[in-house]
Amino acid sequence: xxxxFDTATSAVTVALLDxxxxxAESTVVEPMRHGELLAPGIDRVLAAADVAVGDxxxxxxxxxxxxxxxLRVGVVTARTLAMVLGIPAVGVxxxxxxxxxVVVGEAFAVATDARRKEVYWARYGRDGRRTEGPAVVKPATxxxxxxxxxxxxxxxxxxxxxxxEPRFPSASALGRIVETGSAELLAAEPLYLRRPxxxxxxxxxxxx
Amino acid sequence: MxxxxxxxxxxxxxxxxGVGLVAGTRLLVDAVxxxxxxxxRFGGVVPEVASRAHLEAMVPTLQRACRExxxxxxxxxxxxxxxxxxxxGALLVGVASAKALAVSLGKPxxxxxxxxxxxxxxxxxxxxxxxxxxxxxxxGGHSSLLEVADVTSGVEPLGSTIDDAAGEAFxxxxxxxxxxxxxxxxxxxxxxxxxEVTIDFPRGLTxxxxxxxxxxxxxxxxxxxxxxxxxxxxxxSGEPVPVGEVAASFQEAVCDVLTQKAVDAxxxxxxxxxxxxxxxxxxxxxxxxxxxxxxxHGIRVxxxxxxxxxxxxxxxxxxxxxxVRRGRPASALDLPADSSMPVTTIVA
Ligand SMILES: [Zn+2]
Numbered sequence: 402x403x404x405x406f407d408t409a410t411s412a413v414t415v416a417l418l419d420x421x422x423x424x425a426e427s428t429v430v431e432p433m434r435h436g437e438l439l440a441p442g443i444d445r446v447l448a449a450a451d452v453a454v455g456d457x458x459x460x461x462x463x464x465x466x467x468x469x470x471x472l473r474v475g476v477v478t479a480r481t482l483a484m485v486l487g488i489p490a491v492g493v494x495x496x497x498x499x500x501x502x503v504v505v506g507e508a509f510a511v512a513t514d515a516r517r518k519e520v521y522w523a524r525y526g527r528d529g530r531r532t533e534g535p536a537v538v539k540p541a542t543x544x545x546x547x548x549x550x551x552x553x554x555x556x557x558x559x560x561x562x563x564x565x566e567p568r569f570p571s572a573s574a575l576g577r578i579v580e581t582g583s584a585e586l587l588a589a590e591p592l593y594l595r596r597p598x599x600x601x602x603x604x605x606x607x608x609x
Numbered sequence: 610m611x612x613x614x615x616x617x618x619x620x621x622x623x624x625x626x627g628v629g630l631v632a633g634t635r636l637l638v639d640a641v642x643x644x645x646x647x648x649x650r651f652g653g654v655v656p657e658v659a660s661r662a663h664l665e666a667m668v669p670t671l672q673r674a675c676r677e678x679x680x681x682x683x684x685x686x687x688x689x690x691x692x693x694x695x696x697x698g699a700l701l702v703g704v705a706s707a708k709a710l711a712v713s714l715g716k717p718x719x720x721x722x723x724x725x726x727x728x729x730x731x732x733x734x735x736x737x738x739x740x741x742x743x744x745x746x747x748x749g750g751h752s753s754l755l756e757v758a759d760v761t762s763g764v765e766p767l768g769s770t771i772d773d774a775a776g777e778a779f780x781x782x783x784x785x786x787x788x789x790x791x792x793x794x795x796x797x798x799x800x801x802x803x804x805e806v807t808i809d810f811p812r813g814l815t816x817x818x819x820x821x822x823x824x825x826x827x828x829x830x831x832x833x834x835x836x837x838x839x840x841x842x843x844x845x846s847g848e849p850v851p852v853g854e855v856a857a858s859f860q861e862a863v864c865d866v867l868t869q870k871a872v873d874a875x876x877x878x879x880x881x882x883x884x885x886x887x888x889x890x891x892x893x894x895x896x897x898x899x900x901x902x903x904x905x906h907g908i909r910v911x912x913x914x915x916x917x918x919x920x921x922x923x924x925x926x927x928x929x930x931x932x933v934r935r936g937r938p939a940s941a942l943d944l945p946a947d948s949s950m951p952v953t954t955i956v957a
Contacts, residue, residue, distance in 0.1 A: 434945075435701075436701045436704055436705055436945065436946055437943045437944070437945050438943065439705065439708075440705070440708035440709065440711075440712055440942040440943070441941075441942045441943050443712055444712055444942055454712060454713050454715070469657065469660065469661075469698065470660070470697070470698045470701055473660060473661075473663075473664050473698070473701065473702055473705070474701055474702075474705040476664060477664055477667055477668075477702050477705045477706045477709070478705050478706070478708070478709045480667070480668045480706075481667070481668060481671070481705075481706045481709035481710055481713070482709045482712070482713050484668050484671065484672065484682070485682055485683075485709070485710060485713040485714060486713055591664070593661075597655065597657035597658050597661060598657055599651055599655045599657070599658060
């Protein structure tokens with residue numbers, strides 16, 4: 402039994418899979434509440450499928466890139482569950498999870514909100530394999546007329562005129578690509594892509 | 610629940626990743642991983658650096674705590690975690706991990722107030738908390754005087770700082786004097802070595818009119834400015850800055866105000882037990898002065914050992930165990946992290 406979740410966008414999405422069968426799924430789109438929504442979501446899918454937590458044999462988590470605070474909620478949850486249950490936790494790039502639900506029959510890109518007027522971005526071939534990225538970029542530098550999934554087109558419509566579904570990652574897609582072996586598996590480690598915002602303090606200001 | 614429930618406590622409100630295990634009032638282990646060295650060059654805690662460090666340290670610290678206590682994680686009866694106040698991103702790492710523990714162990718979760726946890730920790734060393742008591746909690750993040758009628762349900766704030774936290778003043782003065790971060794221990798040592806108080810630095814909110822409005826509040830920003838002026842004047846005159854002398858006089862000003870107000874709070878409330886907590890409670894002068902002044906009025910002083918005064922998981926576990934013992938309701942799984950959680954809320 403696989404528990405899959407992603408908290409690297411405004412969606413908090415959780416799914417429980419038995420092989421490629423999705424037994425239960427819960428997705429709530431609400432920014433800034435990952436810490437509140439994830440654990441109840443996990444509890445909900447386990448209850449809905451009447452599965453005991455001890456029956457899990459793997460955890461899969463979206464490791465971003467995405468806003469750090471939400472991203473960490475998912476990663477620390479996956480690592481803690483894995484520790485307690487003695488099962489492996491695997492990571493998958495969140496943009497790959499979005500890409501897994503794209504059905505366009507041509508090359509496309511995924512762009513999600515990185516705030517500060519930037520996007521988390523990756524490009525995919527017709528076969529759905531990632532060919533460039535993930536990277537954090539100014540949207541103008543990756544503007545394209547081709548299909549773009551993720552929230553990018555909603556935020557930067559002039560630069561990404563052809564919006565395609567989905568806008569957010571789904572945990573069932575994450576579970577499916579992990580179970581079928583088509584996902585590139587990573588460690589349960591955040592893809593921050595940005596260094597922490599820090600500036601050394603200036604010398605003490607004179608007061609007189 | 611067994612008589613002596615085994616409670617695991619997680620603390621990540623600032624730069625220490627703490628995991629403690631407590632059975633009743635017995636401390637089994639207090640495991641702490643600190644990211645303080647990563648912040649030292651910035652002269653203060655950088656929230657994003659702290660949050661990243663919490664994520665990396667969380668599971669290893671949980672594992673170390675269990676290993677050192679010789680308990681299996683499955684034996685834990687309840688999970689407690691600091692829900693606030695603190696840095697939001699830092700708190701969230703601990704809260705999310707605690708929820709994952711609660712879900713995977715099938716055990717209750719208590720999202721608790723950091724300040725009440727600072728009060729509870731003393732139980733692990735000196736036995737049951739005297740209630741009511743007055744608690745003086747001083748650190749880089751807080752400076753509060755509390756009246757504690759019941760640490761699990763009734764904490765009343767009497768006063769707090771109106772500007773800088775006491776520990777912040779220590780850090781800033783340390784920087785002025787070229788001492789490392791965090792400043793507390795270095796100022797303490799320099800002051801002890803110098804050994805006397807020669808400069809009369811100001812005592813904030815201790816004059817007549819201030820006392821009427823701010824009897825139990827603190828202010829350290831004027832003191833910090835006065836120290837900066839004094840140091841600058843010395844530098845301008847081309848003389849070396851006497852580090853020990855400034856440290857001793859600054860420290861005395863801080864400890865004087867803190868202990869004066871704490872003892873005044875005890876007397877005005879008719880409470881005969883004073884508890885110190887928070888990182889600044891590790892200061893040797895604060896302890897000595899508090900005991901000396903309290904003693905004059907028949908007030909008993911309790912101070913946990915320095916390792917338990919600074920932020921740690923044991924204090925969270927101690928409060929969690931007390932909540933379990935007194936049958937208080939647990940938190941829901943949608944428990945939020947609340948950076949400005951009021952001290953009147955003990956369990957969120
Ligand atoms: Zn503290």
